[in-house]
Amino acid sequence: MANSKYEYVRLFEQPDTLLANTWIVVRIDGRGFSKLTTKYKFVKPNDRNALDLMNAAAVAVMKELPDLVLAYGNSDEYSFVFHKDCALFERRASKLTTTITSTFTSYYVFLWTQYFPDKPLTAPLPSFDGRAVCYPSDFNLRDYMSWRQVDCHINNLYNTTFWTLVQQGGMGAREAEQKLSGTYSADKNEILFREFGINYNNEPACFKKGTVLYRDFYPTSADKPEASATETQVIQPASSAAETNETYNRHSRRAVKKSIPSLPQK
Ligand code: ATP
Ligand code: ATP
Ligand code: MG
Ligand code: MG
Ligand code: MG
Ligand code: MG
Secondary structure, three states: OOOOOOHHHHHHOOOOEOOOOOEEEEEEEEOOHHHHHHHOOOOOOOOHHHHHHHHHHHHHHHHHOOOEEEEEEEOOEEEEEEOOOOOHHHHEHHHHHHHHHHHHHHHHHHHHHHHOOOOOOOOOOOOEEEEEEEEOOHHHHHHHHHHHHHHHHHHHHHHHHHHHHHHOOOOOHHHHHHHHOOOOHHHHHHHHHHHHOOOHHHOOHHHHHOEEEEEEEOOOOOOOOOOHHHHOEEOOOOOOHHHHHHHHHHHOEEEEEEOOOOOOOO
16 A cells, blocks of 8 residues: 555554463453343343344354354353464454454344344344453363353342242342342252242253353364264254355364353352
8 A cells, every 4th residue: 555644643553462372262242231131021031032142143253253163152241262373363352352243243133033023123223342351271261161151150040039039929129139138049049949949950051051152173074974963953043054064164163052061069
């Protein structure tokens, strides 16, 4: 590009290259979803369609960005993990974060009607914020995932108990809040079981633990093991099987979904 007298303003741009050889996690979170869930009358505490929509948008992001290896989501948030040796956008934080956030938002809005055919979107439209953080060791990355999963667990146990008190116990929001104030996990489990006959352990795993997406690597050649396609559930949202296979083969990778198997007990 030709130099102009204006060219110097580029020097005001700050470098934001993320530390080499570290896991990069980009976490997105819905903006003002407490309001949005009321506006569109999400089923409380867990609207299955809303979670499925989050998962579908996340799968679409993973397909568009082959450098992503793993993602974890719950509620209105999703964490996307780039491999330690990722070189995409020279590891520039703003490029990585804004690309993930806008791609996710685009798909969330685009796919909305599939999951909420009777609830057309109106302004203000859903939007998400995003941030990028580096984790130097595998141990740190695992603890990051545990941190988000424990958050999911604590929130879900609280929300499940709160909404059971309101919906089945006929309590007002304030009254339910007061009853739960200062309680431990064991107390909430007890309220659910003794007063409502609900065994929290039997709640769906994706409500209690969230959802993991990971990329499964396999050789593109004919020696691909037959079994691998059926071992895990392959997500194919909003695209034909042929189109999906084409995408997978091009990247020699598959996006698959599974619930996290274990959760630390509080
Ligand atoms: P912020 O913009 O600061 O993130 P927020 O209102 O989005 O504000 P969060 O802490 O992100 O605050 O909380 C998200 C809210 O959306 C919670 O109240 C959560 O219960 C609700 N929510 C998210 N997903 C669902 C769902 N699938 N079903 C029901 N409620 C949901
Ligand atoms: P990157 O992801 O690095 O931004 P890019 O392909 O988007 O890659 P840009 O430098 O942003 O690269 O260039 C945008 C391209 O889109 C240019 O080729 C420009 O001519 C084209 N373009 C943008 N808007 C229009 C438009 N309204 N009509 C025709 N062409 C357009
Ligand atoms: Mg937020
Ligand atoms: Mg939010
Ligand atoms: Mg949130
Ligand atoms: Mg461009």
